[in-house]
Amino acid sequence: MAELNGRPVSLDQFQALALTNYGHFTSLRVDEGRVRGLALHLDRLGRDCRVLFGVDLDVERVRELIRRVAPARGSITIRVTVFDPAMDLGHPDRATDPQILVTHRPAGSLPLPPLRVQSALYVRDAPEVKSVGLFGLLRHRRVAQLNGFDDALFMDGNELISEGGTWNVGFFDGEQVVWPEADCLVGVTMRLLQEAHEHRVAPVALGDVAPMKAAFATNAAIGVRAIARIDDMEMPGDHPIIDILRKEYMDATGDSL
Known part of the structure; x- marks a missing residue:
């Protein structure tokens, strides 16, 4: 499942991410509706957004979008990717409107082998x-x-x-x-x-x-x-x-x- 700004993402919107590979992300594990170091994950997203796109990211909006897909029970791994769907390979200086892509996958059982x-x-x-x-x-x-x-x-x-x-x-x-x-x-x-x-x-x-x-x-x-x-x-x-x-x-x- 993938949502861009809380809505199903289209192939056209994915295209810029696939073809330019410019953006940043964080991956977090949700256990029973809670995230270890959530504030650190949100701080990372805000910092990296300023570095790559020169704008501030609405981290509270990010939190809302994570909450939309996170189950109240059980465990899940969620990835938040920030990129500009209008990214132009010839003019990366115009990439100033980053969007929030949220995807998730099942969380693995812990601990893992060495x-x-x-x-x-x-x-x-x-x-x-x-x-x-x-x-x-x-x-x-x-x-x-x-x-x-x-x-x-x-x-x-x-x-x-x-x-x-x-x-x-x-x-x-x-x-x-x-x-x-x-x-x-x-x-x-x-x-x-x-x-x-x-x-x-x-x-x-x-x-x-x-x-x-x-x-x-x-x-x-x-x-x-x-x-x-x-x-x-x-x-x-x-x-x-x-x-x-x-x-x-x-x-x-x-x-x-």
């Missing part, structure tokens, strides 16, 4: 923006999967670990959670965990991973997911810190829609 990831040198365009431009990350995810992994783990030009394809990455050094210091999209789940658990932010090179006691991926759809392998390095997929972080995240009070 990930196996392959490192890759890659930095997204404007990594601080949750852009609809997914070509690069999907290309690297495809390569990783063809090589027998589940996903890609990105490193920047200095070969410092930054983020995963559609998730943040964290490590546990035996005493603290370590979030890599690098240009990346700071996710809502990551921010909620930073509020809940002692941590530090520091550069993490691939060579720093071997002494780590555990590694994990986070986003709104998967919560906290263990990483069991990075390239040829095996990591414990059942370290106690994973369950601790999962509980802290699940215990976060969701905001009512």
Whole structure:
């Protein structure tokens, strides 16, 4: 199901998004009518709209549109995409009237099995923006999967670990959670965990991973997911810190829609 500004979306309206791939989005999980970090999701949409379109987004309207499709019971994953259906490839400067597309899919059962990831040198365009431009990350995810992994783990030009394809990455050094210091999209789940658990932010090179006691991926759809392998390095997929972080995240009070 897809709605544009609360109404069924037409093929013509989808065309600009498909052909120009210019816009931004956030994905959130609704459990029993509540969303963990809802204010952070709405803040992200407002910030990215100003960056990409130079206008303010009516975030309360976004909230209303999410509420329209969110069930009062059960779980669902909702994606809010902001784009201008009148976008002209030759004149992107005229894209100043962004609209709100709301789509949804069933929410997966949690927790998910551990990930196996392959490192890759890659930095997204404007990594601080949750852009609809997914070509690069999907290309690297495809390569990783063809090589027998589940996903890609990105490193920047200095070969410092930054983020995963559609998730943040964290490590546990035996005493603290370590979030890599690098240009990346700071996710809502990551921010909620930073509020809940002692941590530090520091550069993490691939060579720093071997002494780590555990590694994990986070986003709104998967919560906290263990990483069991990075390239040829095996990591414990059942370290106690994973369950601790999962509980802290699940215990976060969701905001009512």
